[in-house]
Amino acid sequence: MRLRQSPSFRMPKNTHMQRINSSSQIVRLREEAISEVDDILRRSGAHRFFLVVDGNAYTSSGADKFIEPSLVGRSVTRFSNFEENPKLHDVEKGVSLYKDLNPDIILTVGGGTAIDMGKLIRAVGCTGDSARSIATGSAQITQVRPPLVAVPTTSGTGSEATQFAVVCVDQEKYSIDDSSLLPEYAIVDPLLTHSLPPKITAATGLDAFCQAVESIWAVGANQESIAYASEAITLSLENLANATRDSAGSASKARMAMARAAHLSGKAINISRTTAAHALSYVITSRHNVPHGVAVALTLSPMLAYNSKVVAKDCADPRGPREVLKRIDLLLRLLDVESVSEACGKIEAMITEIGCPNSLRQVGITSAEELREIVENVNLVRLSNNPRLATADALFHLLSTDSRTCQFEGPAASVGVIA
Numbered sequence: 557m558r559l560r561q562s563p564s565f566r567m568p569k570n571t572h573m574q575r576i577n578s579s580s581q582i583v584r585l586r587e588e589a590i591s592e593v594d595d596i597l598r599r600s601g602a603h604r605f606f607l608v609v610d611g612n613a614y615t616s617s618g619a620d621k622f623i624e625p626s627l628v629g630r631s632v633t634r635f636s637n638f639e640e641n642p643k644l645h646d647v648e649k650g651v652s653l654y655k656d657l658n659p660d661i662i663l664t665v666g667g668g669t670a671i672d673m674g675k676l677i678r679a680v681g682c683t684g685d686s687a688r689s690i691a692t693g694s695a696q697i698t699q700v701r702p703p704l705v706a707v708p709t710t711s712g713t714g715s716e717a718t719q720f721a722v723v724c725v726d727q728e729k730y731s732i733d734d735s736s737l738l739p740e741y742a743i744v745d746p747l748l749t750h751s752l753p754p755k756i757t758a759a760t761g762l763d764a765f766c767q768a769v770e771s772i773w774a775v776g777a778n779q780e781s782i783a784y785a786s787e788a789i790t791l792s793l794e795n796l797a798n799a800t801r802d803s804a805g806s807a808s809k810a811r812m813a814m815a816r817a818a819h820l821s822g823k824a825i826n827i828s829r830t831t832a833a834h835a836l837s838y839v840i841t842s843r844h845n846v847p848h849g850v851a852v853a854l855t856l857s858p859m860l861a862y863n864s865k866v867v868a869k870d871c872a873d874p875r876g877p878r879e880v881l882k883r884i885d886l887l888l889r890l891l892d893v894e895s896v897s898e899a900c901g902k903i904e905a906m907i908t909e910i911g912c913p914n915s916l917r918q919v920g921i922t923s924a925e926e927l928r929e930i931v932e933n934v935n936l937v938r939l940s941n942n943p944r945l946a947t948a949d950a951l952f953h954l955l956s957t958d959s960r961t962c963q964f965e966g967p968a969a970s971v972g973v974i975a
């Protein structure tokens with residue numbers, strides 16, 4: 557079996573040492589932080605406002621009640637007519653509106669899709685290049701741009717804290733990675749997540765948790781990312797189940813903690829990038845319609861078991877296997893367990909506790925053929941950030957012999973390579 561090299565994903569720049577310039581982003585993370593948006597908009601002196609919002613989330617989160625009064629008497633264009641997971645044609649529609657208005661400021665409100673959409677529209681709208689050429693990396697984002705205010709309404713991807721945006725071009729998923737995509741303002745208000753149903757709270761919270769776990773062992777991890785990821789893991793373990801249960805709309809410490817966990821998880825992967833579990837998840841989401849966080853979590857514990865067996869000859873981290881194993885030990889301490897198998901059990905129990913499927917079989921992926929398709933289409937850039945090299949054969953074997961999915965049938969994969 558051979559892994560396909562997707563031409564679409566650009567390699568992260570300076571993977572090992574890249575840091576967030578925290579001073580380049582103003583973060584407000586507290587209950588009622590949304591009330592500060594009015595002040596930000598007024599102080600900006602902006603007259604032409606461009607809103608990129610998930611229409612449902614904008615009203616159901618209650619964000620509209622705080623933002624609408626600030627828009628009175630201004631020139632405002634709204635863009636909310638876009639599909640889940642950004643698509644090129646939607647970006648192009650948004651860019652056309654953006655150019656008509658030539659805004660002084662952009663405000664984006666919603667989950668990861670809306671925030672990525674806001675980042676993409678600004679990036680393309682400010683250049684003379686097409687959305688396609690920016691998305692595929694054949695043109696660079698170079699122009700000066702108006703400030704971007706990101707207001708998440710889920711506690712999940714932490715997109716407000718990252719310089720990435722994902723977009724689908726001709727069925728292919730492209731990830732743009734550019735420091736200019738980082739929003740200038742991140743307004744993280746846990747009260748905006750109170751109307752989320754338990755399923756979405758669980759799936760998005762799982763993404764925050766998985767990103768943080770992967771960030772710990774990532775080749776790109778450094779001390780700063782490990783600190784963010786460690787806190788995000790602890791917060792998620794203590795609060796995700798409670799946040800999922802708290803769906804009645806009452807204020808809760810758990811939702812505050814998950815808002816912080818998601819934001820820190822975003823900051824962690826903005827430095828370290830994600831690894832194999834994310835690399836495998838994209839096809840599970842696009843072909844099997846599994847929500848992103850759930851799709852990532854399906855392979856998290858198998859990848860933990862796999863990575864814990866890293867040795868010098870298959871270690872992808874230039875710092876060597878001892879350094880990787882040190883970080884896996886840290887992960888065990890954060891999970892408050894003594895062994896890798898106990899850690900896997902704890903992760904799987906948490907996934908089950910919040911009502912999510914925890915095996916490929918449970919999301920309907922039951923044949924060797926389907927598993928082979930997932931492995932063949934793994935994202936190679938994300939995979940190359942995994943601390944232990946993984947061939948197609950190794951991934952296929954790992955997932956097909958996983959104790960929860962061992963009923964896959966079919967011949968063993970043929971020889972495979974990473975790239």
Ligand SMILES: [Zn+2]
Pocket residue numbers: 713763767834848852
């Ligand atoms: Zn993610």
